[in-house]
Amino acid sequence: ASVKVSGVNVLNFFTTLGTAVFTTPTGTSQEGRGASNATEYTRQLDKTVATLLGMNADVYGLNEIQNNGYGVDSALQALVNALNATAGAGTYDYINGPFTSSSGGPVAAAGDDAISVALVYKVAKVQPEGAPRAPDTAAYDAFNGAQYGNRVPIAQKFSVAVEGGAREEFTVVVNHLKSKGSVIDADLGDGQGANNQARLRAATQLAAWLATNPTGVGDTRHLLVGDFNSYSKEAPIAYLEQNGFTKVSQGHSYSFDGLWGSLDHVLASNSLVPRVGNVVKWAINAEEPIVIDYNTEFKSATQIGSFYAADAYRSSDHNPIVLGLNLAPPAPDVRNTFAVTGPGAGAGFAGVLTGGGTRCHMASPPVATGASAVTPTAA
Numbered sequence: 268a269s270v271k272v273s274g275v276n277v278l279n280f281f282t283t284l285g286t287a288v289f290t291t292p293t294g295t296s297q298e299g300r301g302a303s304n305a306t307e308y309t310r311q312l313d314k315t316v317a318t319l320l321g322m323n324a325d326v327y328g329l330n331e332i333q334n335n336g337y338g339v340d341s342a343l344q345a346l347v348n349a350l351n352a353t354a355g356a357g358t359y360d361y362i363n364g365p366f367t368s369s370s371g372g373p374v375a376a377a378g379d380d381a382i383s384v385a386l387v388y389k390v391a392k393v394q395p396e397g398a399p400r401a402p403d404t405a406a407y408d409a410f411n412g413a414q415y416g417n418r419v420p421i422a423q424k425f426s427v428a429v430e431g432g433a434r435e436e437f438t439v440v441v442n443h444l445k446s447k448g449s450v451i452d453a454d455l456g457d458g459q460g461a462n463n464q465a466r467l468r469a470a471t472q473l474a475a476w477l478a479t480n481p482t483g484v485g486d487t488r489h490l491l492v493g494d495f496n497s498y499s500k501e502a503p504i505a506y507l508e509q510n511g512f513t514k515v516s517q518g519h520s521y522s523f524d525g526l527w528g529s530l531d532h533v534l535a536s537n538s539l540v541p542r543v544g545n546v547v548k549w550a551i552n553a554e555e556p557i558v559i560d561y562n563t564e565f566k567s568a569t570q571i572g573s574f575y576a577a578d579a580y581r582s583s584d585h586n587p588i589v590l591g592l593n594l595a596p597p598a599p600d601v602r603n604t605f606a607v608t609g610p611g612a613g614a615g616f617a618g619v620l621t622g623g624g625t626r627c628h629m630a631s632p633p634v635a636t637g638a639s640a641v642t643p644t645a646a
Contacts, residue, residue, distance in 0.1 A: 268591025274492030281333040297633035300426035310561035314582035328492040334383035362386040366401040378419035379400035384441040393425040400481040409468040416445035416468040427600035431582040435594035439629035442493035470503035474510040491534040520586040544591035555581040
């Protein structure tokens with residue numbers, strides 16, 4: 268692949284410990300909801316780093332990271348520092364606020380909730396192009412967290428070098444829609460759970476915002492990643508699929524009350540779909556028991572000391588997704604005449620070879636040019 272993109276739920280990764288109060292970049296006060304103490308924080312950080320480095324992606328769209336800004340004390344900076352401590356100084360960086368809103372003004376952060384979405388990228392592989400974008404919550408009220416519970420999405424255009432030295436562009440949009448808990452609009456009994464109208468409103472406004480091509484990417488190459496809190500056949504995903512996007516991810520990412528499904532998806536704008544390669548949901552979290560996670564509460568000393576490992580398993584409750592984008596221009600359709608020796612004495616075959624490199628194939632069955640020859644089947 269030209270570039271690898273990942274969507275990862277980092278399960279309330281906070282540098283503020285316990286329920287201590289902190290201030291978001293927009294000035295709201297929020298309580299912490301991540302690791303309870305320094306020991307838990309270190310255990311969570313080690314697992315999160317193992318997950319991200321294990322996928323070796325070039326762009327990571329993160330859900331559930333603390334919304335405490337972009338400075339030296341922020342959760343985002345702490346995570347990138349830990350990545351670079353293992354991968355090498357300067358390997359990764361993050362997209363910094365403020366963002367440019369759809370109304371043209373600056374936005375300090377992606378919303379004023381305790382958690383936010385974020386983007387981390389590999390410096391040597393991709394290059395951010397232009398300012399990061401976010402919808403104006405006055406115009407796109409579905410992303411007013413206090414009213415509808417959907418987090419503000421962010422969009423960033425990246426470019427990547429491909430064959431021949433050219434650069435191809437694409438936009439990653441990170442999303443986190445309202446969960447099915449803490450009711451904003453009631454469960455209608457249609458199997459989609461509570462808050463489905465809030466999620467559908469977000470999907471509708473997300474499609475409308477992206478239709479304006481906020482990052483100015485060519486061919487409207489938008490890649491949507493994140494926790495949509497909607498299963499594949501529910502209305503929010505169906506709406507996006509009916510309005511310019513194709514869901515390219517498959518398989519489950521989440522388990523709830525013994526039932527399996529996927530709340531985490533990747534959707535590509537229809538123009539980008541032909542460039543999507545393999546899409547993998549890495550089965551490291553949803554399948555694993557919580558006894559091996561980073562938490563130390565309600566566990567015995569043996570469980571805390573022996574069951575935990577500083578690896579990727581149960582770093583979150585959602586499985587991460589990683590996919591490849593093949594952004595190099597298609598190889599030209601090169602046609603060459605060729606001859607091969609046949610099974611008969613002095614026999615030969617002539618045909619046309621189409622393509623180049625791994626795309627070579629016979630355009631039609633070869634024709635015998637000598638006597639006593641058996642014509643082979645084109646392959």
